[in-house]
Each structure stands twice: as structure tokens, then as C-alpha cells.
Amino acid sequence: MDLHQLRCFVAVAEELHFGRAAQRLGMLPSALGRHIRLLEEDLGSRLLARTTRNVALTEDGATLLDEARALLLQADDLAARFRAQGRQQTALLRVGAIDSAAAGLLPLLLHDFRERHPEIVVQLVEDKTIRLLPRLLSGRLDLAFVRPPESPDKRLEFLFLFHETVVVAVPARHPLARRDRLAIADLADQPLIVPERRSRPHSHDLTVKLFAEAGLQPRIAQLAEEKQTIINLVGAGLGAAIVPKWTARMATESVRFIPLDAQGAGGRDRLPLAAAWLHDARDAVRDRMLATLRAGLAAYAEQA
Incomplete structure (x- = not known):
């Protein structure tokens, strides 16, 4: 017995028609009938009562239907979780940073981020604010650590972090x-x-x-x-x-x-540092880094 045989059985049991079930599964009726026979032989029980005009479930078939549905649902959920994990394992976060942030803040932040999300690959781009912000706007970066401009672009969201000493x-x-x-x-x-x-x-x-x-x-x-x-x-x-x-x-x-x-x-507050990203742009991976940033912000600021 395998999952494909169970899917074939569930389709026939729900349609009670080999032709419609075969069409639903995208296969030939003859191939579908063969999988049902193999399943019955494997289980040693007759699951379907077939005549030239109709198909009906036997008592064993009705019992198996509920069990098969639950098993297939569990298998689909398991596969979906692993596929999602696979996507996370190859997730890429593109981060830009000015030089002082790349030298100071980013090593601290990335250390904490890697511990929380080892499956996410972070690609770093070091440049000046005037070059990083256009990359954010064009979608070439997901997040950037910059000096906040005097006239911020309304398409961008800014989170003030701290002032550098x-x-x-x-x-x-x-x-x-x-x-x-x-x-x-x-x-x-x-x-x-x-x-x-x-x-x-x-x-x-x-x-x-x-x-x-x-x-x-x-x-x-x-x-x-x-x-x-x-x-x-x-x-x-x-x-x-x-x-x-x-x-x-x-x-x-x-x-x-x-x-x-x-x-x-005149005090420490001379060189402001901010995180920036596209306003209203949904990005679960970026939000994970922002969550890590907010959690460790007080500690990072003490070293600035």
C-alpha cells in the first residue's frame, strides 16, 4: 500500500465513478482500476463493489475511506511543512549598510540573527546612504542601515536606532x-x-x-x-x-x-543611524531581522 494508491481509492470512493475519478486525477481509467486492484490485494479485502452501471463502497471500503482521508491529510501537512522549511533554508535577505554600521552594528546584529535564524542567508552591500536608498526603492535591497536623510522619501519607512559616538x-x-x-x-x-x-x-x-x-x-x-x-x-x-x-x-x-x-x-548625539525599508512592503524574512534588531537594540546602542 502506498499514498498514491490511497489517493486513487479516495477519488473513486468520493466520485463513485471510475471515469470521473480518473479525470480528477489526470490518469486513464484502466490505470486507476489497476491501482485499486493492487490496493485490495495488498490489504486482502474488497473495498469497492463494482457493476457495469455503478460503484459502491463495501463495509471495509467505508471504514478505510475515513482512515485514508486522515492519513493523506497528515501526509500533505507534513510535506507542506518540509517544503516551507526548504524555502526558509534558501531564503535570502539583502541588507545594505554604511561603512560604520557594517563595521560596528552589523557584526553584533548578524551574530544574534544567525542564532535565531540559521536558515536565512544574508547578503551584505556596503555603500553610502545616497546609494543605498535608491537600491531600496528599486527593490534591490530589503533592508538598509543608513543616515536618515533630511527629507525622507515617503515610500520608505525609517526606524531611528541611536546616535553613534x-x-x-x-x-x-x-x-x-x-x-x-x-x-x-x-x-x-x-x-x-x-x-x-x-x-x-x-x-x-x-x-x-x-x-x-x-x-x-x-x-x-x-x-x-x-x-x-x-x-x-x-x-x-x-x-x-x-x-x-x-x-x-x-x-x-x-x-x-x-x-x-x-x-x-556637544554630547554624543551627532551621527544618527536608522534602519530603512520599503513602506507597506510585506517581507517576513526582513521582519525577522527587524525583530532581532529591536530585541537587542539597547545592547547595540551601548557599544555605539
Whole structure:
């Protein structure tokens, strides 16, 4: 006895007609009759009373019908669960992140997410906010960790996470590298390496505003687009830079990262980080990561 024979029997028992049952199953009546005979031989019992004009269930056939229906329903449910699990095992979540989030938040988040959902593959794309948001809108990303724009696109949903702490990157052999903390006044005469405003408006404006609050003018010696390039330029002795604390994970021996005096920095809330996704777009896999993010947000923020 196999499941296919049971399906054939249930179809005939419900239709009480071999022709209609065969049509329902997409097979020839002769093949259907053969499967019924094999089932009866296997069980050693007559299940159907057949004449040239009609088909009827025997007593054993009526008993088997209820059992067969329950067994087939259980088998279908089992198959559906395994198929769903198979889809989850190959589920792909496309996540974009700015560089500091990729270096700091994402390793923490992905560690927790992997423990909860080892079946989901996460594809990471590291880029700037101005390039990640269009990818969200076009459907090439499912979730992105970005600096929230001043004028958010209404097609996107934003979840503010926290503000990143900033530190000062200085050459390891610079006299300031021996300090435990630095204030903006300590950088008044230092050449600065600043991100281009077009690509990194938050980071660029941060340096300018910090100096303005201190009544000073920043001495911008170099503009650079990539955070790793900025760190390399600092390491080459071309200047200092104000960067997110998580940038320290990109460090080399030629660069030291020093906390910025909170009084001079005007507090920690300078570089906002947010999660973004398409508004009203249903995505169960994305929502699982958001749930993990919300659950661990307090712990992640403490390390920012």
C-alpha cells in the first residue's frame, strides 16, 4: 500500500465513478482500476463493489475511506511543512549598510540573527546612504542601515536606532596620540581630513558644526569620499579626522583613536543611524531581522 494508491481509492470512493475519478486525477481509467486492484490485494479485502452501471463502497471500503482521508491529510501537512522549511533554508535577505554600521552594528546584529535564524542567508552591500536608498526603492535591497536623510522619501519607512559616538583619529606618532581625551580646541591648528559633503553630509557637517560651536574654523586640508581612505590618510600623517567610534575597527597600527571631550563635542548625539525599508512592503524574512534588531537594540546602542 502506498499514498498514491490511497489517493486513487479516495477519488473513486468520493466520485463513485471510475471515469470521473480518473479525470480528477489526470490518469486513464484502466490505470486507476489497476491501482485499486493492487490496493485490495495488498490489504486482502474488497473495498469497492463494482457493476457495469455503478460503484459502491463495501463495509471495509467505508471504514478505510475515513482512515485514508486522515492519513493523506497528515501526509500533505507534513510535506507542506518540509517544503516551507526548504524555502526558509534558501531564503535570502539583502541588507545594505554604511561603512560604520557594517563595521560596528552589523557584526553584533548578524551574530544574534544567525542564532535565531540559521536558515536565512544574508547578503551584505556596503555603500553610502545616497546609494543605498535608491537600491531600496528599486527593490534591490530589503533592508538598509543608513543616515536618515533630511527629507525622507515617503515610500520608505525609517526606524531611528541611536546616535553613534564620535572619536578623533590621529597619526600614531603625533603628539596628540599620547592624550587620553581631546577637545575641539586641541584640533584648532591641526590639518583635518573631512568627508565630501555630497556623499557624506552628516559626517561632513559634524566636523563643521563642532568647530562652529567652539567658536573655531576647521582647517580642512583634504576631502575624501571613503572612510577607509580617510583612515589611510590619517595613518600617512596628512592630518586628523573626526569619525564614528566604530571606525576604529578599520584601524591600523599607524592610527590612534581618541575619545572626543563630551563638553566640546556637544554630547554624543551627532551621527544618527536608522534602519530603512520599503513602506507597506510585506517581507517576513526582513521582519525577522527587524525583530532581532529591536530585541537587542539597547545592547547595540551601548557599544555605539
